[in-house]
Amino acid sequence: MGVGIEVSNLNAWYSTNHTLQDINLHIPANQATALIGPSGCGKSTFVRCINRMHETNPIAKVTGTVRIGDIDVYKDASPVEIRRRIGMVFQRPNPFPTMSIYDNVASGLRLNGFRNRRVLDEVVERSLIQAALFEEVKNDLKKKSGASLSGGQQQRLCIARALAVDPEVLLMDEPASALDPVSTAKIEDLIFQLKSQYTIVIVTHNMQQAARVAERTGFFLNGRLVEFDSTHKIFTNPGDKRTEDYITGRFG
Amino acid sequence: MMRVRFHKSLDDLKEKLLIAAGMAEQSIQRAVEAYRTRDLSICDLVDRSELAINRMEREIDQMSLDLLAMEQPMAIDLRFILAVIKINADVERVGDSAVNIIERVRDLQAYPVVDLPVDIPRMAGIAAAMVRKALQSFIEADAKMAESVLSMDDSVDKMNETIHYALLNVMREQPQYTPQALDALVIARSLERVADHATNIAEDVIFWVQGFDVRHHLSMIDGARG
Numbered sequence: 013m014g015v016g017i018e019v020s021n022l023n024a025w026y027s028t029n030h031t032l033q034d035i036n037l038h039i040p041a042n043q044a045t046a047l048i049g050p051s052g053c054g055k056s057t058f059v060r061c062i063n064r065m066h067e068t069n070p071i072a073k074v075t076g077t078v079r080i081g082d083i084d085v086y087k088d089a090s091p092v093e094i095r096r097r098i099g100m101v102f103q104r105p106n107p108f109p110t111m112s113i114y115d116n117v118a119s120g121l122r123l124n125g126f127r128n129r130r131v132l133d134e135v136v137e138r139s140l141i142q143a144a145l146f147e148e149v150k151n152d153l154k155k156k157s158g159a160s161l162s163g164g165q166q167q168r169l170c171i172a173r174a175l176a177v178d179p180e181v182l183l184m185d186e187p188a189s190a191l192d193p194v195s196t197a198k199i200e201d202l203i204f205q206l207k208s209q210y211t212i213v214i215v216t217h218n219m220q221q222a223a224r225v226a227e228r229t230g231f232f233l234n235g236r237l238v239e240f241d242s243t244h245k246i247f248t249n250p251g252d253k254r255t256e257d258y259i260t261g262r263f264g
Numbered sequence: 265m266m267r268v269r270f271h272k273s274l275d276d277l278k279e280k281l282l283i284a285a286g287m288a289e290q291s292i293q294r295a296v297e298a299y300r301t302r303d304l305s306i307c308d309l310v311d312r313s314e315l316a317i318n319r320m321e322r323e324i325d326q327m328s329l330d331l332l333a334m335e336q337p338m339a340i341d342l343r344f345i346l347a348v349i350k351i352n353a354d355v356e357r358v359g360d361s362a363v364n365i366i367e368r369v370r371d372l373q374a375y376p377v378v379d380l381p382v383d384i385p386r387m388a389g390i391a392a393a394m395v396r397k398a399l400q401s402f403i404e405a406d407a408k409m410a411e412s413v414l415s416m417d418d419s420v421d422k423m424n425e426t427i428h429y430a431l432l433n434v435m436r437e438q439p440q441y442t443p444q445a446l447d448a449l450v451i452a453r454s455l456e457r458v459a460d461h462a463t464n465i466a467e468d469v470i471f472w473v474q475g476f477d478v479r480h481h482l483s484m485i486d487g488a489r490g
Contacts (some may be wrong), residue, residue, distance in 0.1 A: 220336055247338050249475030259338040261267030 015081030015180045015212030016041040017062060022076035024057050024066055031057045033235045035076070039228070044203055044212040046222035046243065049232035050258065055215045058232065059183045061100035062213065064091040071234065073134065080181055080211075099174030103186035105166030107158030107173070113140075116154040116169055120177040135176050142209075143172035144202050164195025175210075182206065184214040188221065200225050219259055223247045231255045270335045274344060277327050281348055281394070282399065284320040285465075287313050289395045291362035292458055296388035298369045299451060302377065307366040317359035324352045331339045340472070347472035351402065354461040354468075358395060361454040361461070368447040378441050380434060380448050382427045384455070390420055390456045394462035401466060407473040411465035420459035427452040 017039035024032035032054045039045045047055040058067040061074050064085060068250070078085040085094050091177040117136045118126075126132060133217045136153070140146035149242040158169050167187060174182060184203070203212055203225045216222050222229050223243055230240040231252070239252045250256045257263045291313045298306035328349050331337065337345055394416050401410035431445040431452075470478050 219338060225337075248342065250339055256339050260341045261270060 013180070014042040014207070014210060017063075017181065017211065017213070018077075018079040020077040020079075020173075022058070022061060022078065023074070024054075024061055025073045026057075026069065027071040028094055032061065032074075032234050037230060037237060037238050037240050039213060041211050042207055042209070043227040044207045044225050046226035046229045047213065047215045047232060048217070048219060048222055048229060048259075049238075050263065051230040054235040055230075055232045059100075059213055062117055062181070063100055063183060064094050065100070067091070073243065074082060086159055096120070096177045096224060097179055098177035098181040098183060099177065100183045100185070101170050101174055101187045104190050105163060105170050107161070107166050107169050109157060109159035112154045113149050113158055113161070113169060115157040117128070117172045117176050120173060120232055124177065131181055136172075137211075139172040139176040142175050142206065143168045144198060144205075145172055162195070164191050164198060167191060167195065167199060168202065171199075171206075174208075179210065181211045181213065183214065186215055186217065189217065196221070219247070231258060233258070267335070270331070270337075270341075273327070273331055273335070274341060277324065277331065277345070277348055278402075280320060280327065281324055281352055281355065282403065284317050284324065284352070285395070285399050285402075287317050287320075287356075288362065289354045289392055289399065291317070291359055292365075292388065292392050292395065292455075295362040295365035295369070296385055296392075296451075296455075298366055299372075300385055302369065302372065304370065304373070307369055309368045310362050314359050314363050317356055321352055321356040325349065328352075337426075339366040340475075343472045343475060347468040350468045351465050354464045358458050358461050364454045365451050368450050372444060372447050375443050378444050380441070380445060381430050382448055382452070384448060385419065387423045387427065387452060387455050390416065390423070390459040391462065394420070394459050395465070398462045398465035398469065402472075403440055405469070405473050407470045410466040410469040410473075411478075414463055417459050417463045420456055424456040426454050433445045462468045 019035055019037050019039070022032055023030065035058060045224060047058065047253060049055050050253060058215055062080075062085065066072050066074050074086070081088055083097070085250055089097075108119060111119065114136055117139050120131050121132060121135055137146060140149065145165060148165060158166060167190075171182075171187075188199045191199065200218070201223060203214065205239040206212060214222070214226060226243045228240065229243045229246040231238045231246065231250075231254075239246065239250060239255045241251065246249070246255060247259065250259065291310045294306050294313075295310050297303070298310070328345050331345055352467050356421065394413050397409060397416075398413045401407070401413065429451045433440045434445040470476055
């Protein structure tokens with residue numbers, strides 16, 4: 013099951029550039045939360061702070077608190093453990109190109125020491141089913157490489173890979189922006205189904221997508237969270253003029 | 265991400281609706297003038313305007329549909345287009361009401377002019393003023409002005425009721441004037457409908473500007489909660 017995410021006084025820097033300033037928000041469990049805002053507003057940095065990816069950059073710095081459920085992300089667990097609990101899917105599908113479909117999905121489990129063949133088989137199948145890919149690849153699991161799949165299939169493979177390690181949170185950074193409309197619709201349907209089991213945070217430039225899949229939406233601007241409310245409110249009658257200017261294209 | 269072309273299209277849509285609405289409001293004034301003077305040439309002008317209003321209604325709906333499909337508007341722009349679609353329907357109905365009035369005027373040609381104890385032009389003046397004010401609130405995106413239209417509707421309803429009973433009295437006591445009284449009754453009813461359309465337009469302006477649904481006597485505060 014998903015867990016809620018509590019963010020308090022979060023600040024992030026790249027070198028001297030203060031990219032996130034005093035972010036406070038509660039992301040509810042088992043819902044999809046969309047983050048929108050212009051390029052460079054800090055939304056991707058924000059999700060990278062949730063799973064401690066931000067700190068992998070040597071010039072990056074982060075302060076404040078991020079809790080997922082009862083765990084303080086920066087105090088109670090290692091980055092590796094955090095990234096097992098918080099899966100991430102990126103803009104461009106990034107399957108391991110030389111690995112088979114099966115090995116791609118099993119890679120996280122193997123990294124965590126799982127070797128039992130029967131368990132691996134079960135998890136790979138379950139994860140591919142959850143990612144709505146199993147039916148399309150079930151006959152080629154070990155024959156085809158991840159890179160041989162279409163872009164949309166590769167992205168669902170990456171989602172299956174993330175789900176295989178049984179995370180509680182799924183972060184998605186523009187997961188459908190490189191996909192065609194049919195593949196995009198599949199990813200959106202998938203998000204809709206997955207949120208009953210996982211807490212989903214999706215960064216998107218596609219506001220219709222945010223409106224379709226997310227219960228709550230946050231608008232970032234210049235490193236600050238300007239508004240965070242129900243998606244319905246944000247897209248029909250936002251409370252902040254800056255949010256309205258952005259979503260109606262009166263910005264800039 | 266400035267959507268210059270889209271916002272220009274919204275301005276064009278607003279301008280077109282205002283032209284249609286202006287014609288509808290003028291038709292009401294003309295129809296009542298035709299009633300007052302029994303001038304059939306004015307009736308013909310109302311007929312011509314009605315054709316133009318109907319054509320513009322279709323064009324405005326098509327423009328709105330295109331913008332919804334192509335531009336996928338959000339927030340205040342989405343509310344604006346929804347308001348335009350609804351106001352457009354009300355404007356067309358105001359035009360219909362003007363036609364209903366001139367049909368009665370044409371019917372009245374068969375009967376002698378009588379002095380009925382009702383003030384139709386005064387009622388028409390208030391109904392037309394409501395339409396004008398609702399349109400002004402639309403032009404200026406002024407929800408407060410739109411709200412003031414809502415409070416005018418009660419006085420028109422009361423006038424309609426007073427006229428209704430006065431004309432019933434005429435039919436009872438001077439049955440030879442029943443055709444004229446019936447026509448006046450229909451005209452008063454049409455003007456009462458015009459005031460209702462003005463109220464609808466004002467409610468749609470409030471929804472567009474503030475995002476509150478104030479229909480069916482919900483206040484702005486209740487609408488915000490709802």
